[in-house]
Structures are given as C-alpha cells and as structure tokens.
Amino acid sequence: MLLQEEEKLDEAQRQLLYQNINDDAEWLINVVENILLTTRMDNNSLTLNLQPEAVQDLIEEAGNHMSHLLNGHTLEIVPQDELMMVEVEASLMIQVLSNLIDNAVKYTPQGTVITITQEKHADEVWIRIADMGPGINDEMKKNLFTMFYTAGSLRGDSRRGLGLGLSLCRTIAEAHHGRISERDNDPHGCVFTVALPLMKEVQIDE
Amino acid sequence: MNKNMVLVVEDDKAVRNLIALTLDTHDYKHVEAQSGTEAISLSLSYRPDLMILDLGLPDIDGMDVIRKTRTWSAMPIIVVSARSDDRDKIQALDEGADDYLTKPFGIGELLARIRVSLRHSGMNSVQGKKMKEFRVKDLYIDFEKRKVVAAGKNIHLTPTEFKIMELLCRYSGKVLTHNFIINEIWGSVLGSETQSLRVFMANLRRKLEKDPTRPEYIYTEVGVGYRLVEQ
Numbered sequence: 035m036l037l038q039e040e041e042k043l044d045e046a047q048r049q050l051l052y053q054n055i056n057d058d059a060e061w062l063i064n065v066v067e068n069i070l071l072t073t074r075m076d077n078n079s080l081t082l083n084l085q086p087e088a089v090q091d092l093i094e095e096a097g098n099h100m101s102h103l104l105n106g107h108t109l110e111i112v113p114q115d116e117l118m119m120v121e122v123e124a125s126l127m128i129q130v131l132s133n134l135i136d137n138a139v140k141y142t143p144q145g146t147v148i149t150i151t152q153e154k155h156a157d158e159v160w161i162r163i164a165d166m167g168p169g170i171n172d173e174m175k176k177n178l179f180t181m182f183y184t185a186g187s188l189r190g191d192s193r194r195g196l197g198l199g200l201s202l203c204r205t206i207a208e209a210h211h212g213r214i215s216e217r218d219n220d221p222h223g224c225v226f227t228v229a230l231p232l233m234k235e236v237q238i239d240e
Numbered sequence: 241m242n243k244n245m246v247l248v249v250e251d252d253k254a255v256r257n258l259i260a261l262t263l264d265t266h267d268y269k270h271v272e273a274q275s276g277t278e279a280i281s282l283s284l285s286y287r288p289d290l291m292i293l294d295l296g297l298p299d300i301d302g303m304d305v306i307r308k309t310r311t312w313s314a315m316p317i318i319v320v321s322a323r324s325d326d327r328d329k330i331q332a333l334d335e336g337a338d339d340y341l342t343k344p345f346g347i348g349e350l351l352a353r354i355r356v357s358l359r360h361s362g363m364n365s366v367q368g369k370k371m372k373e374f375r376v377k378d379l380y381i382d383f384e385k386r387k388v389v390a391a392g393k394n395i396h397l398t399p400t401e402f403k404i405m406e407l408l409c410r411y412s413g414k415v416l417t418h419n420f421i422i423n424e425i426w427g428s429v430l431g432s433e434t435q436s437l438r439v440f441m442a443n444l445r446r447k448l449e450k451d452p453t454r455p456e457y458i459y460t461e462v463g464v465g466y467r468l469v470e471q
Binding site (some may be wrong): 051059060063083085087088090091092094095111114117119123124125227233236 | 327344354371432434435436438439444452453460462463
C-alpha cells in the first residue's frame with residue numbers, strides 16, 4: 035500500500051500502516067528468537083551464561099518488554115520485601131516470563147488483570163503468573179507443554195502464536211534446575227508457576 | 241548547528257540508514273563505514289567526536305576496533321548489538337566502549353545515548369573530579385555535606401551506598417557494568433561481590449525510589465549493569 039498508493043492515504047491511515055508494520059516486525063523478531071532458542075536447546079550440551087540476578091529485576095524487565103503488548107490488560111507486579119536472588123541467564127529467564135505473560139494476555143479477555151508474585155518456599159523461589167481468564171480445560175492441560183501445541187479453538191490468523199512458547203519455557207526452566215507447572219486459579223483462570231533454586235543469602239559487610 | 245561529527249560503523253544498510261537519518265534530522269554531521277578497517281581509517285582521517293559501532297562486522301572483530309581506537313583516542317564509543325548478546329556488550333563496555341544500544345532500538349534511545357556520551361566526554365568524568373552536588377527530579381545529593389534528599393525526605397545511606405551513588409552520579413545517564421562498579425567500589429572482582437552489588441542496589445532503590453518496582457532514578461540493565469537517570 036505504502037509502496038504503491040501512498041498519496042491516496044491520509045496521515046491517520048499512513049500512521050496505522052506504519053504501526054502495523056512495526057507490530058509485524060516485532061512479532062517476526064520474537065518468532066525468530068524463539069526458533070533460534072529452540073535450536074540452541076536441542077543440542078544436549080547447553081552452556082548457560084549464569085549470573086546472579088534479582089528476581090524482582092527479572093520480573094520488571096519482563097513486564098517492560100510486554101508493556102506495550104498488554105492490549106487493555108493490567109499487569110500487577112506484587113513487590114516483595116525480601117531480596118531474592120537466582121543464578122540464571124537473564125535474557126532467557128526474562129523470555130520465559132514474557133512468554134507466560136504473553137499467553138495470559140492472549141487467552142484472557144481484555145480488561146482483566148494479570149498478577150505476578152514471587153514467594154520463597156524453602157530453598158526455592160516460586161514466580162507465579164496468574165490470570166482470571168476462562169482457564170484451561172483438561173484436554174488442553176494434557177498437551178500444554180508440548181512443542182507446537184496451540185489451543186485449537188483459538189486458532190486463526192489473528193492469534194499470532196507459534197505454539198513454541200510453553201515447551202521452550204519448560205526446557206529453559208529445567209536447564210536452570212527449575213520447573214514450570216500450571217494449575218487452575220480460583221474461581222477461574224490459570225496460574226503458571228516457575229520454580230527456581232534460590233541463591234544463598236550473602237552477608238554484606240560495610 | 242550542532243558541530244559534532246559522528247562516525248557510524250554498521251554494515252546492515254537498514255540500520256545504517258536509520259542512524260544516518262536520525263543524525264541528519266538532529267543536526268549531527270556524520271560519516272559512514274561498513275567495516276572495521278574502514279572504521280579505523282575514517283576515524284583517523286575525520287577525528288569524529290563519537291563512534292557508533294556495530295559489533296557484528298564482516299571483517300574484524302568490533303572489540304579490535306575498540307581496542308585499536310582506545311590506543312590513541314578517548315572518543316566515546318556506543319556499540320550496537322543484536323538482542324541476545326549480553327556477553328558481547330559487557331566485553332565491549334569493559335574494553336572501553338561507553339554505552340550500548342540493542343537492536344531494534346528507537347531513535348529516542350539513540351539520541352539519548354549520543355547526548356549522554358558526548359556530555360561525559362566533554363566533562364572528563366574519568367579524571368575523577370569531585371562532584372559538589374547532584375540534582376535530578378526529586379532527588380538531591382550534596383556530596384560535601386553527605387546529604388541525600390529524596391522527595392523532600394532526608395535519606396540515610398551507609399558509606400558504601402553513598403560511594404555507589406557518587407559513582408552513579410558522576411556517570412549519570414551512562415551505563416556502568418557490574419564489573420566496573422565492583423572495581424571502582426571494592427577494588428577487585430572476586431566471586432561474592434556480584435551478589436553483594438545486587439543487594440546494595442536493591443537497598444538503594446528501596447531507599448530512594450517512590451515505587452521500587454517503577455524506578456525513576458536507578459535503572460537496571462539486566463545482564464549488563466546499572467544506569468542512573470540522565471540529569
């Protein structure tokens with residue numbers, strides 16, 4: 035359109051097209067990154083670049099990534115007084131959290147709230163992404179973490195997922211000696227929990 | 241008319257055009273190079289005020305360009321890298337680059353990085369001139385009186401916290417890698433300092449930020465380091 039008929043468009047229409055190009059490009063970048071990650075994961079020799087990171091920082095960064103893709107949803111990050119540290123490859127873990135937030139956005143109605151919490155459980159931290167959407171039926175639950183699985187009824191060109199997300203998330207969590215699980219939210223919706231080993235607290239001397 | 245000359249080193253045509261266009265529309269002069277060797281020769285002939293250097297060059301390693309340039313020039317270098325390369329960025333910064341941009345970046349970010357880098361190169365921050373005071377938004381620090389005020393309230397900082405703030409303020413707007421901060425504050429990089437630094441930064445955030453989950457002073461560049469808001 036822009037290449038051939040630009041003069042026929044007014045400013046608002048052009049802006050709309052620019053925005054669409056931007057959105058498409060961003061989606062493409064995400065897809066390619068996911069695919070690159072998958073190939074990296076397939077080799078059993080996966081070397082992670084582990085660094086100590088604050089759980090709060092990871093959650094915030096994921097929130098930032100997703101901020102303009104929230105589509106009318108509200109993201110509520112519940113802060114924690116206690117500083118929790120994990121040993122992760124930051125960009126990977128942020129991708130996991132972003133993926134989970136993205137799923138919550140895609141599969142719940144506009145205007146609903148997505149809540150992210152972090153809790154200490156023994157020597158683990160549990161990062162929970164909870165939504166109040168329609169939830170996941172038992173059939174879908176069985177295949178949730180399978181590569182390329184997309185919730186069938188929501189297929190259609192407007193639902194731009196590739197189904198790579200959850201399988202990749204699980205692989206990354208497990209590579210970090212953690213795990214991802216899903217359960218129903220009360221009274222409805224989903225809660226995805228990413229469990230990661232906590233780093234031992236460090237003593238500060240001034 | 242801005243008299244600053246920027247050397248753009250980028251072999252990706254689209255990115256190069258974007259940067260060139262941004263520079264043109266904001267009154268910067270520029271020259272373009274598409275390879276490391278071209279970059280080195282152009283920087284010698286044009287003596288630019290700043291270099292924007294893509295790390296994914298076709299001929300020589302971006303790190304080599306940084307190292308070679310640093311043997312004769314302190315010109316600010318902003319590196320541009322692909323999204324997932326944390327290690328590259330950190331290495332570049334530790335080798336002498338001043339800041340970084342990750343593709344895809346917006347022109348606001350590009351201009352801010354250029355502005356901050358030029359400001360600091362003119363100010364000789366590295367010479368360790370003692371700052372008297374620092375003020376941005378609702379944060380005010382008097383370094384001589386060792387007083388910190390945030391949103392009207394007096395804040396008490398521990399000696400190390402104060403040292404860290406002083407460092408961040410000296411380089412305000414610029415990213416500081418974990419290694420850099422640890423070296424400046426503790427003098428060396430052992431194992432545990434990395435974690436300690438995170439704890440110190442978290443404590444600083446808690447003391448200074450109105451909402452620690454939405455920081456407006458201390459930004460975390462995850463995987464790289466920290467940045468204090470531009471003055």
